[in-house]
Amino acid sequence: MTRRKKSRSIADKVTIRTGRRKDYKQWRHENPDEVTSSRRYTDKKRQQRKLQAERKLARQESGQKIAIHPDKPEQKDD
Template sequence: MTRRKKTRSLADKVSIRTGRRKDYKQWRHANPDQTGPSKRFAAKKQKQRQQQAQKRLQRQQSAPNIAIHPSDNGGEKH
């Protein structure tokens, strides 16, 4: 008994596939709900993005404020 190779490809998960790209295209068109990423994967990525945004916001708030254009001098000096 041989084991099937793990794959991320949706083409291998289709049971009606005959080895032709056209058949897979037709199946994908007929079953749009099964072709996207899994709900668990999408939820995981959304959580990661939220955590990344929180960390970024914390870094921005904790960073020192740097005066790039100090307004204390009266005019431009060359």
């Protein structure tokens, strides 16, 4: 007797109609409003984006300041 391969896919675990992967894909396509990311996943992604923004700001502030047009006199808008 052969062992079944362990699958991390949720499609195999969901039993809609026949429980086949094709049926699950079709159900997801027909009901996009019922398919949402888990709260844990969205919280994780939100946290990652916050950290990424903080790192980007830190890089910008620690970077070298350069004068774009040092010899050009400043113009005032009137």
